[in-house]
Amino acid sequence: MPQKLESLWAERYREDDMPPRPEAASKLSHALETMLAHRSVRAFLPDALPEGLLEWAIAAASSASTSSNMQAWSVIAVRDPAMRDLMAQLSGNQDHVRKAPVFLAWVADLSRLERAAQREDKRDIVLDYLDFFLVSVVDAALAAQNAAIAFEAAGLGITYIGGIRSHVKEVAAALELPPRSFVAFGMCVGWPDPARPASIKPRLPQSVVLHDEKYGHHAEAGLIDAYDSRASAFQQEQNLPPRRWTAHAARQATDHAYVNKRKDLHDVLRALGFPLT
Ligand SMILES: Cc1cc2nc3c(=O)[nH]c(=O)nc-3n(C[C@H](O)[C@H](O)[C@H](O)COP(=O)(O)O)c2cc1C
Known part of the structure; x- marks a missing residue:
């Protein structure tokens, strides 16, 4: 087992036992190091994200598995300070939402499927069923987590923001969401402030x-x-x-x-x- 992974495993579980799986671990080393080193970051520098990084992270999000290839998610990148401030307020006044240079609003999105059905002249849609709600939320979560790992691999920090669900209606209005979509959770993204480092929980x-x-x-x-x-x-x-x-x-x-x-x-x-x- 590579040394770095060994210490990350120990830090993550804080138990005495370590599984002896050196072969798999060395092949997966970089991916495992990124994932095992995760910690939510709530103190950010004001610096913008490097050019193009958001797009690579979204390519990672788009690469996640998706139920029947429906791709029932969207994401809104909120950078405007006034809008970030609004998102912070609507998330229960969480200051890290205000301070992070980018706030991603992850949308459980069935609206695109409805539009596809309309374009194909199909009227008898089944998107009202609970299962489709789950499809859209699961798809959004899988996409978001892939993006999270991409950001973290690049040295950025993230925190998911479920607090945004306290104001689902207001958030939908502010972001001009179409019917059959809602923000399931948000995500702060930015450079971690080295003066206030987060720890592995x-x-x-x-x-x-x-x-x-x-x-x-x-x-x-x-x-x-x-x-x-x-x-x-x-x-x-x-x-x-x-x-x-x-x-x-x-x-x-x-x-x-x-x-x-x-x-x-x-x-x-x-x-x-x-x-x-
Ligand atoms: C769906 C979801 C919603 C979350 N919502 C918030 C939130 O609103 N504010 C916050 O500061 N952290 C939020 N978190 C972060 C969790 O508190 C954090 O992941 C958990 O305490 C474990 O800590 P760690 O991520 O540092 O390992 C959320 C995490 C998830 C997965």
């Missing part, structure tokens, strides 16, 4: 997320207890109050204030052309 052990043949969670609690300690220690290293992952997950799973902000999501999606039948 340890993840659940593979023994918790990787199941062998069938789903099994009987040994989960003990394994997560150990992870809780590592996650809590990480928080303290970041000068944040110690917090076990289990406590965090339980809080997220019972956060009524969060869902209250999005209580009208179903109605808003319906109004935007996603009846979810």
Whole structure:
């Protein structure tokens, strides 16, 4: 296993065990290094992206697998400071959205499929079904993650912005989205500020997320207890109050204030052309 990968694995999981897979790892070394080194970046320099880099990242996005080749996503590059400010406000006033030189609004987009059907004179469309909603969201997510890796491979930093879903209707209006499309999430992109570096956040052990043949969670609690300690220690290293992952997950799973902000999501999606039948 290449030395760099070995240390990234250790940093990502913070466990003692390392899988002995030197052959595969050395062939995938560069891709794995980029992916294992991921950390969300929320402090950016004001500098613009290098010329042409956005287009390469979108080529990576377009290269992702896509359900039945429907390519049911679009992305809007928001660079204008006033529009970034608006996106920041609509994301719950997240300052990194304002400060990053580029904000990408990733669109779950069934509108192009509808236009294709219209051009072919087909009227009996089935895009209202829940499955097509999932197709568009999954396609947008796969495309976005490919772009994220491309940006990170080039030394840029990103953070996904789900906060934008608190104002789906207003965002759609501001970006002049056609019916049957909505911004599923955003992404800040820019040069990480070296004065405020982000750290690799340890993840659940593979023994918790990787199941062998069938789903099994009987040994989960003990394994997560150990992870809780590592996650809590990480928080303290970041000068944040110690917090076990289990406590965090339980809080997220019972956060009524969060869902209250999005209580009208179903109605808003319906109004935007996603009846979810
Ligand atoms: C769909 C999605 C939405 C997210 N929304 C936000 C957000 O609104 N604001 C933010 O600061 N981070 C957001 N994040 C980043 C997560 O908080 C972050 O990925 C997670 O805590 C793990 O940390 P890491 O990315 O540094 O490893 C989002 C991530 C995803 C995948």
